[in-house]
Every structure is written in structure tokens, then in C-alpha cells.
Amino acid sequence: MTNFSPYPGMxxxxxxxxxxxxxxxxxxxxEEDVWAVEGQEAIIYTLRSRENNxxxxxxxxxxxxxxxxxxxxxxxxxxxxxxxxxxVCHRTCLTPGAYSSLIQQYPDLEYAVLMPWLAWKxxxxxxxxxxxxxxxxxxxxxxxxxxxxxxxxxxxxNEAHTDISSVNVLCSPDFRRVELLDIEGLYIPDAPVRxxxxxxxxxxxxxxxxHGLSVSEGDRFAGAILLVEMLTWWHPKLRSLTPxxxxxxxxxxxxxxxxxxxxxxxxxxLWSINAELLKLFDQAWAASDLARCPTLRQWSECLDRIAV
Ligand SMILES: Nc1ncnc2c1ncn2[C@@H]1O[C@H](COP(=O)(O)OP(=O)(O)O)[C@@H](O)[C@H]1O
Ligand SMILES: [Mg+2]
Numbered sequence: 001m002t003n004f005s006p007y008p009g010m011x012x013x014x015x016x017x018x019x020x021x022x023x024x025x026x027x028x029x030x031e032e033d034v035w036a037v038e039g040q041e042a043i044i045y046t047l048r049s050r051e052n053n054x055x056x057x058x059x060x061x062x063x064x065x066x067x068x069x070x071x072x073x074x075x076x077x078x079x080x081x082x083x084x085x086x087x088v089c090h091r092t093c094l095t096p097g098a099y100s101s102l103i104q105q106y107p108d109l110e111y112a113v114l115m116p117w118l119a120w121k122x123x124x125x126x127x128x129x130x131x132x133x134x135x136x137x138x139x140x141x142x143x144x145x146x147x148x149x150x151x152x153x154x155x156x157x158n159e160a161h162t163d164i165s166s167v168n169v170l171c172s173p174d175f176r177r178v179e180l181l182d183i184e185g186l187y188i189p190d191a192p193v194r195x196x197x198x199x200x201x202x203x204x205x206x207x208x209x210x211h212g213l214s215v216s217e218g219d220r221f222a223g224a225i226l227l228v229e230m231l232t233w234w235h236p237k238l239r240s241l242t243p244x245x246x247x248x249x250x251x252x253x254x255x256x257x258x259x260x261x262x263x264x265x266x267x268x269x270l271w272s273i274n275a276e277l278l279k280l281f282d283q284a285w286a287a288s289d290l291a292r293c294p295t296l297r298q299w300s301e302c303l304d305r306i307a308v
Contacts, residue, residue, distance in 0.1 A: 004060055004108035006045060008035070012058075014092065014102070014114060019047040019056060024117075039167070039182070040200075041065040046117055055117035057088075060108055069194035070111040071095045073184045076191060080183075085150030087179050091115040118179055123226070124166035124247035127233060135234050139175040141273070144230040145307050147178050148300035151223045155296045160187040160218030164226050165200035166247050187214045202248030205290055206256050213290075220293035224284035225250065227299055231277065232269040241265060256285055276302045 006021045013019075023035050024046040037044045042065065047056040061070065074093035080086040092114045096103050103110050126135065147169070154160060161168070161180055168182040185197050196212040198204065203222035209215065213222070229249045232238050241262045242249060254260065263285075270278040280294045280302060287293040 004043075004106060011050075012047070012102070012106075014094070014099070018050040019058075019114075020050060022046055022048050024055075041182075047114075055119070057115050057117045059113040059115070061111055063108075066111045067194070068095075068111070069192075070113065070184055072192075073186065073194070074113065076188060077183060077186070083150075083153060084146075085153075085178055085180050086183065087118065088115045088181060088183060113184075118170050120170040120172055120179065122167050122181075123169045123171055123230070126171060127166060127229070127242075127249070128245060128247050135175070137234050137273070140231050140234045141303070141307060143171060143175040143178065144227050145300075145303040146176060147230060148223075148227055148296060148303050150178060150180065151219055152296040152300035155216070155219065158189050158216040160213065160216060161185075162187050162197035162213040162218045163199055164219050164222035165203045166226065166229065167200070169226065185214070187216070187218055189216065201252045202250055202255070204252065204255065205287070205293070207289055209289065215290065217290040217293070219296060220290050221284055221287065223296050224281065224293055224299065225255070227303075228266060228270065228281050231273060232266050235265070235269045238262065238265050238269060256287075274302070274306050277306075 008021060008023055010021045011018050012021075035045075042059045042061045045058045045060065047058050048054070049056060071093050074091055077086070077089040077091065080089045083089075094102060094109050094112045094114070096110055099109075121129075151161070151164070161183065162185045163182055164180075168180060170179045170181060172178070185195070187193065187197075193211070193214045196214045197218070198208060198212045199218075199222050203225050205221035213219070225248075233249070238249075249266070250262070254263070267278055267281065270281055280299055284293045
């Protein structure tokens with residue numbers, strides 16, 4: 001845990017801009033403002049720039065996740081800035097070298113990352129809130145198509161996000177764009193791996209190898225599950241078969257194993273869209289390792305054909 005305890009209105013000066021901490025109302029129908037979002041590795045605060053009123057996210061890492069790998073990844077990520085889905089590469093890392101007086105004042109801000117705040121919903125919150133009446137088959141196709149494009153582009157460079165899951169993907173309100181979050185663990189061949197990623201519950205292939213998901217094929221299984229969630233969640237039968245508060249379609253011990261009613265419904269919905277999608281899902285489900293899963297390019301090409 002961190003000892004950092006900002007309060008609404010508290011100010012921070014970063015690169016001569018004053019930022020003010022402020023609670024954020026996630027969704028218009030939420031009852032309460034959210035003060036901070038806790039992820040696995042960090043706590044994310046909302047800041048407002050006093051200069052131009054724009055919103056920013058400050059990712060304050062929990063002590064055991066802090067380290068100079070964040071500085072290195074922030075530098076490496078600069079070249080992704082213009083890639084579809086990588087908007088949060090626009091970032092500043094508060095390194096002890098460049099921000100020494102700020103870090104002296106607030107030691108927990110060491111290696112914290114300042115990035116643009118995106119007022120979109122995570123895919124997890126779309127599943128959890130079940131406001132899926134608004135989520136149509138057409139939206140499902142456009143969301144999955146753009147997500148597959150983002151993941152296939154990364155795969156083309158032999159790179160992988162390594163923790164694809166519903167909480168790490170933000171969806172635009174029209175479901176035509178996605179942005180990936182939690183990109184510090186990106187796998188880049190030949191770059192030193194800071195920590196092997198084993199992904200998140202609900203998206204884990206049963207037998208990842210020695211390097212976990214920190215390999216070029218690292219996103220193939222989690223990507224397949226995420227795409228299948230996006231492609232099928234519009235269907236009322238599937239929603240009714242999914243426990244309330246779930247943030248993933250499959251339970252961890254169902255994956256690649258339990259051929260229950262939900263698995264069959266997912267297959268039926270995929271087949272009703274296109275038989276090729278069902279084939280890709282079946283291949284990922286049966287794959288004994290990541291390399292045997294369909295490539296993200298296969299998903300992307302298949303979805304592009306359907307979209308035409
Ligand atoms: N730039 C951002 N804009 C809006 N929300 C964000 C942003 N970054 C993170 N979040 C929110 O904070 C949560 C945790 O962020 P993440 O970077 O995934 O942290 P962790 O590494 O701890 O999982 C996300 O699931 C999302 O809800
Ligand atoms: Mg996360």
C-alpha cells in the first residue's frame with residue numbers, strides 16, 4: 001500500500017503546470033464520485049490541469065511495483081504514440097532524477113506516470129453494468145474489428161501487451177475505437193523483460209511456457225477470449241447465463257475445460273455471425289500452447305471480411 005493520501009483540491013506542480021486532484025464521476029448515473037481507482041499494481045487518480053482544464057490520470061505504483069523499468073518503458077513507449085490504441089503512451093514518468101524535489105516531498109510519487117485521462121468505459125464496466133441493451137450486434141462487430149486491428153498491429157512487430165483483459169481496455173462510446181491501458185509490461189523482443197507476465201484471471205491459457213505471456217505470441221489466447229466477449233455480449237441469453245458482477249465471460253476454471261451451457265451459447269452466437277469465427281474460437285479453446293492459438297492477424301482478417 002502507499003502512504004500517499006491526496007485530498008480533493010490538492011495541487012501538484014509538474015513541468016510548470018499546476019494540476020489539482022479531483023474526484024471523478026465515472027458514469028453519469030453513478031451515485032458517487034470516484035476518488036481513485038485501484039488496479040493490481042497501482043492507484044490511479046484524476047487530476048485537472050489548471051492551465052487548460054484538461055483531465056489527466058496519475059498512476060501511482062504500489063511500492064513493490066516501483067522501479068526504473070517504468071522510466072525505460074516510458075521512453076520505449078514514445079514510439080507507439082501514433083499507433084491506434086496507444087494514446088496513453090503520451091506520458092511523463094516522474095523519475096527521481098528529473099523530479100527530485102517533488103519526490104522528496106511525496107516519496108510515493110517515485111516513477112508515477114502522468115498521462116491523459118480518457119473518459120471512456122473499460123470493457124469490464126460494460127460487462128459488469130449490463131447496460132448491454134445499448135450494445136448491439138453491429139457495435140459488437142465494430143468493437144471487435146478495431147480491437148483485433150490494434151492487437152494484430154502489435155503482433156506484426158512481434159510484440160505483445162501481455163495482460164489483455166477487460167479492465168485494461170477502454171472502449172469509445174460509439175464502440176469504434178479502443179485504447180489499451182496498463183502498457184508498462186509490453187513485451188518487446190530483445191528489450192530486457194522487467195517481470196514475466198502471467199496475465200489476468202479469466203484470460204489465461206492453461207500452459208503458458210517459461211516466459212509466461214512475455215513472448216511474441218503472448219496476446220493470442222487472452223486476445224481471443226476478449227474478442228469473443230466483445231463479439232457475443234450483445235446476446236441476451238449469454239448475459240442471462242453470466243453471473244452478476246462478472247468482469248469476464250469465462251470463469252478461470254472453465255477456460256479450455258468446461259463445455260457447459262455458456263460455452264455452447266458462445267459457440268452458437270459466433271456461428272450465427274460467421275462460421276470462421278467459431279473455428280478460430282474452437283482452435284484457441286483447444287490450443288495446448290500459445291503458439292497453437294490462431295494469430296491475431298487471422299482474427300483481424302476474418303473480422304475485416306465480415307465487416308465488408
Ligand atoms: N488514462 C486513463 N484514463 C481513464 N482511466 C484510467 C486511465 N488509466 C487507468 N485508468 C483506470 O484505472 C484502472 C487501473 O489502471 P491500470 O493502468 O490498469 O493499473 P494496474 O496496472 O494497477 O492494473 C483501469 O482499469 C481504468 O479503470
Ligand atoms: Mg490494469
